[in-house]
Amino acid sequence: MVDLVVKSQDIVDRILTLELVRVTERAAVSAARLRGRGDEKAADQAAVDAMRRELNRLPIDGTVVIGEGERDEAPMLYIGEKLGTAMGPKVDIAVDPLEGTTLCARDMPGSIAVMAMATGGSLLNAPDVYMEKIAIGPGYPHGIVDLDMSPEENIRALAKAKGVNPHEISVLVLDRERHAKIIEDCRRIGCALRIIPDGDVAGIIFTAQPEKTGIDLYLGIGGAPEGVLAAGALRCVGGQMQGRLILDTEAKIERAARMGVKDPKRKYDMKELAAGDVIVSLTGVTDGPLVQGVRFDKDAIRTETLIYRSLSGTVRKIAAEHREMGKFKLD
Numbered sequence: 001m002v003d004l005v006v007k008s009q010d011i012v013d014r015i016l017t018l019e020l021v022r023v024t025e026r027a028a029v030s031a032a033r034l035r036g037r038g039d040e041k042a043a044d045q046a047a048v049d050a051m052r053r054e055l056n057r058l059p060i061d062g063t064v065v066i067g068e069g070e071r072d073e074a075p076m077l078y079i080g081e082k083l084g085t086a087m088g089p090k091v092d093i094a095v096d097p098l099e100g101t102t103l104c105a106r107d108m109p110g111s112i113a114v115m116a117m118a119t120g121g122s123l124l125n126a127p128d129v130y131m132e133k134i135a136i137g138p139g140y141p142h143g144i145v146d147l148d149m150s151p152e153e154n155i156r157a158l159a160k161a162k163g164v165n166p167h168e169i170s171v172l173v174l175d176r177e178r179h180a181k182i183i184e185d186c187r188r189i190g191c192a193l194r195i196i197p198d199g200d201v202a203g204i205i206f207t208a209q210p211e212k213t214g215i216d217l218y219l220g221i222g223g224a225p226e227g228v229l230a231a232g233a234l235r236c237v238g239g240q241m242q243g244r245l246i247l248d249t250e251a252k253i254e255r256a257a258r259m260g261v262k263d264p265k266r267k268y269d270m271k272e273l274a275a276g277d278v279i280v281s282l283t284g285v286t287d288g289p290l291v292q293g294v295r296f297d298k299d300a301i302r303t304e305t306l307i308y309r310s311l312s313g314t315v316r317k318i319a320a321e322h323r324e325m326g327k328f329k330l331d
Helices: 002-032 040-055 101-105 151-162 177-189 200-206 224-237 250-258 325-330
Strands: 061-066 090-099 112-119 130-136 170-174 192-196 217-223 240-245 278-284 301-309 314-322
Touching (some): 002 040, 002 090, 002 112, 002 301, 002 314, 040 090, 040 101, 040 112, 090 200, 090 224, 112 200, 112 224, 130 200, 130 224, 151 177, 151 217, 170 177, 170 200, 177 192, 177 217, 200 217, 224 240, 224 278, 224 301, 224 314
Parallel strands (some): 061 090, 170 192, 170 217
Antiparallel strands (some): 090 112, 112 278, 130 217, 130 240, 301 314
16 A cells, blocks of 8 residues: 555656756746747746746646745746645745846857755745855865855865866856856966856756766855756766855845844755755757757647656656647647
8 A cells, every 4th residue: 555655646747857857848938939039037037927827727726935036026937925725745945037038139159947846844945045056066075165265175175186286277256247256266276267247047057967067166156046046957967066155134134034044154955955856857948968958849839847756866858849838829
């Protein structure tokens, strides 16, 4: 009887995993219709509306713990929002309906629709603030890099562990003024730098496959939602990550405390950011290193999605053709 229950639950989990693909597919298609139109807000809202609609169809009792704002920003998928039919398991949800809004608006590479789902109480519940982040791929001793070390110290430590010179390490950084010191340190030590305009979920995932992406280390400050989503994906493919919320005002500290964040200066490791059985789904909006963007062909809409699951360590790439054009436009 126990075996039957386990197998039955496994079947439900597998079905739910594939349903998440549908969620990010619909968000990606909705945003892709506005690629290159220069309207970031419209593209983001289209992705939000599609993602919310699909999530509300799932047999889950879901709560957004990492979203795009607080309750008074209801057009977004806000923190604390309830999703699903309430007829299934309690789950935490983290969303970024359109990561890379600027990339989508300018039809540049790397824009994706991404979300994570985990058993209730597994994902970090935090306000929509910035987060310090550092990430590397698998195969290194635990703690080889650390947020409290300088960029130079982290680069030298990683180079030593990898058995190479520091100038052979490649670092990915978001193109932001706040990263001027990181960029200066990287230039001084002579390592390679890839500076991207947007997309730090994908940027962190890049570190898991340096032989394919050319990225060894991610450094910098980005959104907390993206940090939790990236941690979930990295748990599935291996690597190390630390994140620390930037709670630089009393209002942010108080808001975080109401969400259960007791230590505003705490460093979270990968498993603290995204614990339990985590499923992450990401679908390309524009072409990028991880997945291709949405294709609007004469006879079908084509999408490409990566689906990660931490319990099994499985990563699937799903290339889909959606031939019911009318239905897909309306949904």
